[in-house]
Amino acid sequence: MRKTLALMVVAAMALGVTTAQAGPAPGNAGRYDRPLPGFSPAHTTLTEAPPEAVGLDPEPIEKALAAVRAATEAPGGELPLLPGAVTVLGHQGRIVAKEATGWALRYADGEGTELPADERLPMRTDTIFDMASVSKLFTSIVVMQLVEAGKVELDAPVARYVPEFAENGKEAVTVRQLLTHTSGLPAWLPLWSQYPDVPSRLRAALTAEPVAEPGTAYEYSDLNLIALGVLAERVSGKPLDDLVADGITGPLGMRDTGYNPSPALRDRIAATEYQSTPPRGMVHGEVHDENAWSLGGVAGHAGIFSTAGDMAVLAQALLNGGSYGGKRILSRRSVELMITNFTPEFPGDDHGLGFELNQRWYMSGLASPRTAGHTGFTGTSLVIDFPSRSFAILLTNRVHPTRTRGSINQVRRDVAQGLAEALAVRPRHGRDAWFSGVAPDTTATLDAPVTVPATGARLGFDLFIDLESTESLFLETSTDSGRTWSPVPFTVYDRGTATHTDGSYTDSGKRRWMRVRAQLEGGDRIVRWRSVTDATEAGRGVFVDGIRVTAGPKVLLDAERHPEVLTADGWRAVER
Incomplete structure (x- = not known):
């Protein structure tokens, strides 16, 4: 005989669900940036x-x-x-x-x-x-x-x-x-x-x-x-x-x-x-x-x-x-x-x-x-x-x-x-990281001025990115006070793999921090992180942290120690 739903005498919001005092949260609870394997x-x-x-x-x-x-x-x-x-x-x-x-x-x-x-x-x-x-x-x-x-x-x-x-x-x-x-x-x-x-x-x-x-x-x-x-x-x-x-x-x-x-x-x-x-x-x-x-x-x-x-x-x-x-x-x-x-x-x-x-x-x-x-x-x-x-x-x-x-x-x-x-994305360094936001149809920029010696310098930062395929993070540089911009090719290092880019990158679903390296040519310049979203689905957005520019042993820019050097338009410093 075909089975039908039985009439419940007592209605509960959820069968098998009880209200209890919250005990200690399980490990990695509340974290977006620490994906768990298995079940x-x-x-x-x-x-x-x-x-x-x-x-x-x-x-x-x-x-x-x-x-x-x-x-x-x-x-x-x-x-x-x-x-x-x-x-x-x-x-x-x-x-x-x-x-x-x-x-x-x-x-x-x-x-x-x-x-x-x-x-x-x-x-x-x-x-x-x-x-x-x-x-x-x-x-x-x-x-x-x-x-x-x-x-x-x-x-x-x-x-x-x-x-x-x-x-x-x-x-x-x-x-x-x-x-x-x-x-x-x-x-x-x-x-x-x-x-x-x-x-x-x-x-x-x-x-x-x-x-x-x-x-x-x-x-x-x-x-x-x-x-x-x-x-x-x-x-x-x-x-x-x-x-x-x-x-x-x-x-x-x-x-x-x-x-x-x-x-x-x-x-x-x-x-x-x-x-x-x-x-x-x-x-x-x-x-x-x-x-x-x-x-x-x-x-x-x-x-x-x-x-x-x-x-x-x-x-x-x-x-x-x-x-x-x-x-x-x-x-x-x-x-x-x-x-x-x-x-x-x-x-x-x-x-x-x-x-x-x-x-x-x-x-x-x-x-x-x-x-x-x-x-x-x-x-x-x-x-x-x-x-x-x-x-x-x-x-x-x-x-x-x-x-x-x-x-x-x-x-x-x-x-x-x-x-x-x-769910939290925790900073890799210090108490906060820079977050692009996830608003639709938005361009957010984060600028850092730096003077690079003629021999060049290395830019490094940590990157967390979760965007849909039609959205991207762009790394750019300007030598004319921001009137024109050129892409900066960079390499993303993730668990033993290296992805070389032309200056733009998108990814989704990985939910982990990655390390980025790029070479900067000599001269006075502005380095810019530009996150662009479209009008459709949102992801968790873009986070950058631990921004440093070095030339050999010399530190040219350390945004962790001196966040005031950064100019943010749409980005904000967040603790999670």
């Missing part, structure tokens, strides 16, 4: 603590929460970008922020007619959301569990387990290619409108004609996960919702997570869209995705409902290497595979086995090769940052009452960026 200790469970208890700066977190609040407000009777939202931030086993804002149910129709006040539902920290494509992660975990059990092979053809999948030339498409969206399948098919029943819809999804040769293109596709859901059912002999309940939500105590929630939970569920085609009216308590709805509410690509608290438990279980509260749902090896980039040939589309990786467009300053996550069309997003052992969860019902109000990606970025900026 958190398997026994780590979530407790609540203020950001300061784990070395975080509370100001960027409050700024992120304020951005979410602002998105739920609109002047002059206009529809806000978000009807409501729940935000949860975690670091090193501590929930450092949780907040509900706005409304779970606000509108009566697709035009935005507001319900009477007594018929609306305020957002709560335990509101249940339609997770949309975040459901794909649950299907992926189920598949990995079958791999662990020896029932599925990642590089076996899907047709071994689902014979009809071979139609239309898909005989060689593998399980791994479905998990990494490199199967060549189209992104979507209108199953709900073009086929009369569940069997015909599933057959259409499984026998779909590819739009590219397998392995030659990255194409994010719902059909990949629909096929994986069917595969899991065929191999196990159990329906997908039972597999999720028995293998994930049950062991982890995620009692608010599952498919087809009980009508008794309606007052805790966030409404989604008013749909006239198909004529469903205000969708509230049923899956929003039309294809998942037409498949009975349970599908590999969509259908999961959950709370921010439950998703926090899942995030921590993955940070722990697959276990939580003494229950293991995946081996450490399987989690590592899920967050390993198997699509390096498609830059910008980094993908593990189920997880998206290093996606600056919603992970913002948390993005790195070991940052995993997923988003959902209804307005949900999950970011799990393994290097700092943190997570950022933003759940919204942004499609209520209509999907046409615009993108919420900036709000997603604001939340992730708030946690990224709360």
Whole structure:
């Protein structure tokens, strides 16, 4: 029998999450510049603590929460970008922020007619959301569990387990290619409108004609996960919702997570869209995705409902290497595979086995090769940052009452960026370092005058840089009091490697200090560090420290001892 969400007698913000006095912070807590390998200790469970208890700066977190609040407000009777939202931030086993804002149910129709006040539902920290494509992660975990059990092979053809999948030339498409969206399948098919029943819809999804040769293109596709859901059912002999309940939500105590929630939970569920085609009216308590709805509410690509608290438990279980509260749902090896980039040939589309990786467009300053996550069309997003052992969860019902109000990606970025900026980048020398800031569309300059002997001099400084690929740090020099500038080639030394540049450099995700060397020609000159950002995603920015110019044993400039020689425009001295 298909399993549904059980009615909870007592609502808690997060199952498995308790409020506790904050004890000593774990090692490297609060640090952005000391990425941690591997996983958190398997026994780590979530407790609540203020950001300061784990070395975080509370100001960027409050700024992120304020951005979410602002998105739920609109002047002059206009529809806000978000009807409501729940935000949860975690670091090193501590929930450092949780907040509900706005409304779970606000509108009566697709035009935005507001319900009477007594018929609306305020957002709560335990509101249940339609997770949309975040459901794909649950299907992926189920598949990995079958791999662990020896029932599925990642590089076996899907047709071994689902014979009809071979139609239309898909005989060689593998399980791994479905998990990494490199199967060549189209992104979507209108199953709900073009086929009369569940069997015909599933057959259409499984026998779909590819739009590219397998392995030659990255194409994010719902059909990949629909096929994986069917595969899991065929191999196990159990329906997908039972597999999720028995293998994930049950062991982890995620009692608010599952498919087809009980009508008794309606007052805790966030409404989604008013749909006239198909004529469903205000969708509230049923899956929003039309294809998942037409498949009975349970599908590999969509259908999961959950709370921010439950998703926090899942995030921590993955940070722990697959276990939580003494229950293991995946081996450490399987989690590592899920967050390993198997699509390096498609830059910008980094993908593990189920997880998206290093996606600056919603992970913002948390993005790195070991940052995993997923988003959902209804307005949900999950970011799990393994290097700092943190997570950022933003759940919204942004499609209520209509999907046409615009993108919420900036709000997603604001939340992730708030946690990224709360993590410290500590100076390498002294009490502070120079920071470029992360404001968009900004040029920040830091100037240092120096007189260099005719034999030349060596410039050295420490560099921490986290920018997106379209942004750069430039090292330049001027001999005419700043009227004209020329690039200064420099070399970046990082763990035994040397990268030679033409005077500009960008990098992201490394999260560590590096050493820079450059040669300066003789004469009176100004050396300038120029950081340039664009209008899109933010990173953690640029830090320089330990600036010195030497000619043999003679020190020509020492910015640590004499910071007053520097002229900053947009840069500032910071302690973290």
